[in-house]
Amino acid sequence: MTALLEATGLSLRFGTVPALDDVSLEVFPGEVVAIVGESGSGKTTLLRVLSGMMRPEAGAVRYRDPEGSVHVVHEMGEAAMRRLHRTDWGFVHQNPRDGLRMRVSAGGNIGERLMAVGARHYGSIRAEAAEWLRRVEIDPARIDGMPALFSGGMQQRLQIARTLVTRPRLVFMDEPTGGLDVSVQARLLDMIRALVADLGLAVVIVTHDIAAARLLAHRLLVMRQGQVVEQGLTDRVLDDPQHEYTQLLVASVLAA
């Protein structure tokens, strides 16, 4: 397996709703994969299943660690899973409040993952936190500031800094620009794009925003009612959509 992550035949229903219906997908090192589709099509569910936060009814997710060993994600122990989520993986939530500790300073938020993996030198933790604030374009002078006093865009950038500080190879993002002003969205997307290129990150990103997908993603998956109706290189899918649902999606963006 050369992919970082490989999912095969994932299915999951909520009652009679097929949130995932036989979904397969691969993510290669350094690759950005966007998942687009209408509300309720199963995007968040897919992200949660891929990242091990939710168990599928059928199918499997495999992950390759930095040493090259392959693990079945849903068979990993809880301790190993936690470690993975703090080291080689990251998860950026749509609502920064779900990914930040609101009553801990910006520096403490960034430092948490470092401390969780054993960093015990205050000065280095702090230096690293300041450096990451700078990288996500937050004034390092705000290192002791509380995230509750940050704007929505800053909170999201802080969440990204906190996630990337342990240099994960694979990051899951669920609508990271959702709920932000359009101008703030554009700036955040630029920043994500720069970080992804700089760090060689692999990213699975869920978005409503076709323009964002075009900007960031190498590959695109289009979901509808729990199924992947089309997937391929981003430009190919957007410029020459094959499935009528994708055609509709692209047309609606062009019209807007």
Place this chain on the structure above:
Amino acid sequence: MTALGYNFGYLDENTKRMIRRALLKAVAIPGHQVPFGAREMPLPYGWGTGGIAVTASVIGADDRLKVIDQGADDTTNAVSIRRFFAKVAGVETTERTGEATIIQTRHRIPEIALREGQVLVYQVPMPEPLFRLEPRVSETKRMHALADYGLMHVKLYEDIARHGHVAISYNYPVLVGGRYLMSPSPIPAFDNPKMDRMPALQLFGAGREKRIYAVPPYTSVRSLDFEDHPFRPVRADAPCALCGSRESYLDEVVVDDRGGRMFVCSDTDYCSTRQATREAAE
């Protein structure tokens, strides 16, 4: 049964057996909180029912009991607990640390080094060191199970960022045997180093939360810190006004109604022993 109608040590044998089982488990897994299901003691919680239940379960007819509260043998609480055991177990009591086989304590560890064979029983109000940081019990259990204590370090980080040092002067969290995060009970951080590799057995009883934990003799107990902000036990920078000690933990006491204050040892036995030795030498 004593003449008064109590079982020896007040608790019935079944309850004692249950607590001893919890104690054995606790000793086997140093620093790990073991739940115990003992029935309520007919005592108010301020009395330290957890400590009393533990003492009642380990005490034997040959034991000599010392009870301290904030280091003192003569507070109402200490006197009451000592009298209680003198009555329900008929044991000898003492105020001398060196002569006691069991020392029940609230808020202090005696100044003189304890030795093998002695048992130190702590009264614990809140056994969970993470409860202020993580209110969900299921989550703190998971954190202990996975030795996932980064959050406690975040708290220390925040203290240093805000105050320049770790602002915890009581109940300073420790790591026991390199594995379990443990609340040392509200003893001053000054006392923490005494817990490390102590030759005596340390038992902790939390009555309200119904938890027991233990530190067996010679177990490592490390106060959490950072490499560049090492743990430092602090004491008031003054000698004891009564015995002149510069090593002991001091209480600040008001001596008159004009705001006069002085520092004296909080460990009354330690202080009076030193005063007596000094007088004898003069």
